[in-house]
Amino acid sequence: MKKVSLEHAGHGSLGSKIFNILRDRILNEEYDKGQKLNEVALSKELHISRTPIREALKQLELEGLVRSEPNKGVFVIGFSHRDINDMLEIRYVLEGLAVELAIDRINAVQLDKIKEAYLAMEEASKIGNEEKFNDANIAFHESIYKGTQSQYFEQLLRDINYYIHVTSRHSIKQPNRLESAAVEHREIYEAILAGDKKRAVEKVKNHIRKTQFLVKHYYENKEN
Amino acid sequence: MKKVSLEHAGHGSLGSKIFNILRDRILNEEYDKGQKLNEVALSKELHISRTPIREALKQLELEGLVRSEPNKGVFVIGFSHRDINDMLEIRYVLEGLAVELAIDRINAVQLDKIKEAYLAMEEASKIGNEEKFNDANIAFHESIYKGTQSQYFEQLLRDINYYIHVTSRHSIKQPNRLESAAVEHREIYEAILAGDKKRAVEKVKNHIRKTQFLVKHYYENKEN
DNA sequence: TATAATATAATTGTATACAATTAGGAGGTA
DNA sequence: TACCTCCTAATTGTATACAATTATATTATA
Numbered sequence A, B: 001m002k003k004v005s006l007e008h009a010g011h012g013s014l015g016s017k018i019f020n021i022l023r024d025r026i027l028n029e030e031y032d033k034g035q036k037l038n039e040v041a042l043s044k045e046l047h048i049s050r051t052p053i054r055e056a057l058k059q060l061e062l063e064g065l066v067r068s069e070p071n072k073g074v075f076v077i078g079f080s081h082r083d084i085n086d087m088l089e090i091r092y093v094l095e096g097l098a099v100e101l102a103i104d105r106i107n108a109v110q111l112d113k114i115k116e117a118y119l120a121m122e123e124a125s126k127i128g129n130e131e132k133f134n135d136a137n138i139a140f141h142e143s144i145y146k147g148t149q150s151q152y153f154e155q156l157l158r159d160i161n162y163y164i165h166v167t168s169r170h171s172i173k174q175p176n177r178l179e180s181a182a183v184e185h186r187e188i189y190e191a192i193l194a195g196d197k198k199r200a201v202e203k204v205k206n207h208i209r210k211t212q213f214l215v216k217h218y219y220e221n222k223e224n
Numbered sequence C: 001t002a003t004a005a006t007a008t009a010a011t012t013g014t015a016t017a018c019a020a021t022t023a024g025g026a027g028g029t030a
Numbered sequence D: 001t002a003c004c005t006c007c008t009a010a011t012t013g014t015a016t017a018c019a020a021t022t023a024t025a026t027t028a029t030a
Helices: A014-027 A039-046 A050-062 A081-105 A108-127 A130-147 A151-171 A177-193 A197-220 B014-027 B039-046 B050-062 B081-105 B108-127 B130-147 B151-171 B177-194 B197-220
Strands: A066-069 A073-076 B066-069 B073-076
Touching (some): A014 A039, A014 A050, A014 A151, A039 A050, A050 A066, A050 A073, A081 A151, A081 A177, A081 A197, A108 A130, A108 A177, A151 A197, A177 A197, B014 B050, B014 B151, B039 B050, B050 B066, B050 B073, B081 B130, B081 B151, B081 B177, B081 B197, B108 B130, B108 B177, B151 B197, B177 B197
Antiparallel strands (some): A066 A073, B066 B073
């Protein structure tokens, strides 16, 4: 288990810092599926009281990363092959709707962020920097969601945000995927810029389907 | 403000009871938009300590009903006409997908709950009991979501569940809506039972569109 | 009077103490 | 040995105390 310093784990209250730490750990599968997260153990390890720990656990529960059994504790949930696929099915319909709404509502700043993200992806694909590519990828889709100017889309984004991370990370493990994904995102951006809803929706949906295919491929070829 | 007894407000920890109470209040617009929810004031009113209050507020925040400003407090968010419409757009695509997945995965118990819910709606429409109708309506759609056997759909359901309440409540205020809605749900149920995905998706989407139309109508004809 | 600085009160954030519940083991019985 | 009961320890749930931050009011100054 990686050691962390609270100093550099997000900003804000202790609770939110702990939340970020634990979420990363779960995402990186540093905890076993079903493993119990003990409050005192965590508070001792992180050298704080149980109060912010409990706050973080509550937040994790609401994000669906752990489940809480009354008077028993919280347990990490984990995700199956099918869960990941379901999540991409949901993204398939949600992102189609999001880009449609975003074209009507997005402002210049958000549009520029999409462009920035796309350019960063191109740059990252050239130098083969997967981590940078992944970050830019997240930023790209996040900007579309925010472009809807809808508080519910923002909330849905928060909910599925970390699964986007997981799936994205796996999908770009395929050879030449960085390059092709960069092109796909450029096409999406251009369609949005042109205000062409039909084309934008089509490009986004195709992109998600391709991601879905690659992720499925990743899981099928990984032995465990 | 309606007085509540903690005894009958849900089951489980105090925090979840408080959450239910506060969620209902926000939903019933008993708090003004932007109003601050003071921790000590709430704890005095409900005769408990701040700890479960904070737990409930955290949960409300994650459900998107309040926003929290660090060291300032939490404030009720409220919803606009457009927010409601966006939520129904989201439901339009999500429920289409949900019913498709559910047809493949639903089990007998869940299918029976859909039937039960539909029958309850028919009964409620006959005697004109709006509250009972509303509850059955929620149960109906909830069962479809659960029929997907997907943890993410269950979570999405939790997230938008209360907006379903709001919109449903408003839509059935139209004359004869109970009857027509009952028919629509029967058609959806029959399509699911027959395993006809195409028809089921079509019926569900049409139903949501109609709800959307009626809710829009409700807001346009209400002066405020 | 209007504004700025400061002191005070109120409020949130965190730690800790206590209560209630659950888990696990010791010991007894068949 | 297998199983049950009871007791103890561990863990979660709740209350309260304290610290840090923010809001409010008061006073001073122009």
